[in-house]
Amino acid sequence: MTRDLSRREFLRRTGALGALPLTASAVAERDLHDAGNRVRRYNRLGRTQLEVSDISFGSSRLRTGEEDIVRHALDRGINYFDTAESYTRRASERVLGNVLGPVRERVYIVSKTHVDDNTSAERIMAALERSLRRLQTDYLDVYFNHAVNRVSRLQNDAWFEFVERAKRQGKIRYTGMSGHAGRLTECLDYALDEDMVDVILVAYNYGQDPAFYESLTRSFDLIARQPGLPAALEKAKLRDVGVVAMKTLAGGRLNDMRPYEKDGASYAQAAFRWTLSDTNVDTLIVSMTSPKLIDEYLGASGWRKLAAQDAALLKAYAHLNGTSYCRQACNDCAGACPYGVPIADVLRTRMYATDYQDLEMAQREYRAFQVNAAACQNCSGKACREACTHGVRIDVLCAPTHRMLA
Numbered sequence: 001m002t003r004d005l006s007r008r009e010f011l012r013r014t015g016a017l018g019a020l021p022l023t024a025s026a027v028a029e030r031d032l033h034d035a036g037n038r039v040r041r042y043n044r045l046g047r048t049q050l051e052v053s054d055i056s057f058g059s060s061r062l063r064t065g066e067e068d069i070v071r072h073a074l075d076r077g078i079n080y081f082d083t084a085e086s087y088t089r090r091a092s093e094r095v096l097g098n099v100l101g102p103v104r105e106r107v108y109i110v111s112k113t114h115v116d117d118n119t120s121a122e123r124i125m126a127a128l129e130r131s132l133r134r135l136q137t138d139y140l141d142v143y144f145n146h147a148v149n150r151v152s153r154l155q156n157d158a159w160f161e162f163v164e165r166a167k168r169q170g171k172i173r174y175t176g177m178s179g180h181a182g183r184l185t186e187c188l189d190y191a192l193d194e195d196m197v198d199v200i201l202v203a204y205n206y207g208q209d210p211a212f213y214e215s216l217t218r219s220f221d222l223i224a225r226q227p228g229l230p231a232a233l234e235k236a237k238l239r240d241v242g243v244v245a246m247k248t249l250a251g252g253r254l255n256d257m258r259p260y261e262k263d264g265a266s267y268a269q270a271a272f273r274w275t276l277s278d279t280n281v282d283t284l285i286v287s288m289t290s291p292k293l294i295d296e297y298l299g300a301s302g303w304r305k306l307a308a309q310d311a312a313l314l315k316a317y318a319h320l321n322g323t324s325y326c327r328q329a330c331n332d333c334a335g336a337c338p339y340g341v342p343i344a345d346v347l348r349t350r351m352y353a354t355d356y357q358d359l360e361m362a363q364r365e366y367r368a369f370q371v372n373a374a375a376c377q378n379c380s381g382k383a384c385r386e387a388c389t390h391g392v393r394i395d396v397l398c399a400p401t402h403r404m405l406a
């Protein structure tokens with residue numbers, strides 16, 4: 001069911017109903033890069049009752065030797081740390097463990113493992129135990145089934161067997177599912193209807209809410225298509241399931257946006273404020289790669305609506321990147337390629353390489369695909385040229401992605 005933003009909700013989000021103005025450039029400088037920025041709000045993460053920082057630590061790019069970044073986040077009041085066994089060849093979990101192990105009772109640590117249709121309970125338990133060792137802890141606050149992209153993965157009875165045992169042994173407190181693929185809404189609906197998760201972790205940014213995105217790009221015909229997602233988040237809230245948002249930067253080309261940033265808002269802060277203005281969202285995670293970025297990001301902590309300048313920044317970004325940014329979760333192009341190229345997955349790894357500047361992660365993920373974009377090198381692209389409902393040139397982007405990542 002599509003949830004259109006009511007006029008009042010739209011005005012509230014865009015700040016027309018009493019937004020806190022960010023206008024003075026003194027404020028701008030302070031909020032953009034102020035080393036004094038701290039977490040200003042903690043939200044209850046649904047039925048888990050965990051009180052989590054509204055902007056939280058994503059560690060998909062955390063590397064060996066980067067303990068100082070984690071310490072900085074901790075000093076700034078961040079208390080929710082998200083990782084996965086697959087991140088940075090497990091360095092992410094190790095680095096977090098080095099810093100958070102000694103202060104375990106002050107923080108929440110969550111991790112993830114990929115559970116497929118036939119993964120056994122023993123294998124899941126073994127994965128959890130390896131994560132616990134790397135993270136130097138006896139338990140995780142939330143353990144996620146990672147990157148769920150089809151309902152059958154949620155129907156594996158071994159997951160329930162594992163959860164029952166792991167909870168009884170005190171190794172996990174709560175469970176969740178994460179997702180960002182084309183069937184995200186379908187998977188969320190299933191997990192919520194079956195009451196099988198305490199927390200959901202979902203890709204959610206302003207480009208995925210058609211009612212808002214259309215208001216930015218009306219003249220460009222770039223309407224994002226994930227119409228069921230806001231309703232799924234509402235359903236989660238109604239069932240008291242915690243909601244964590246990720247991929248909130250819609251591709252994260254931060255450098256592209258520096259020339260447009262002025263009067264107290266950076267693009268990242270604007271994008272975060274949009275996500276946090278959905279009161280169904282309890283926290284967002286973002287990859288934190290330097291103390292300076294952490295200070296900038298935390299300029300958006302505490303907000304529950306857009307600041308005056310934010311819509312203009314989001315609009316500028318949408319116009320700059322609208323036809324090169326793959327939303328992934330819409331998956332309207334599924335089945336367009338006669339050679340079975342997994343287009344959204346290929347373009348996601350391209351995003352890791354070109355936007356996140358993380359060639360290693362991009363290559364690792366790309367090389368794990370069973371089918372990649374090799375076929376694109378000798379293909380006219382006729383079948384996929386107009387398959388993207390957002391105007392992304394699949395035929396132009398996929399072959400260079402293969403050359404870069406294969």
Ligand code: SF4
Pocket residue numbers: 325326327328329330331332333334343344347387388389390391392394
């Ligand atoms: S290429 Fe276009 S249609 Fe395909 S997932 Fe990306 S945004 Fe959606």
Ligand code: SF4
Pocket residue numbers: 336337338339340341343373375376377379380381382383384385394395398
């Ligand atoms: S360029 Fe050809 S092989 Fe590649 S995705 Fe398009 S149709 Fe498929």
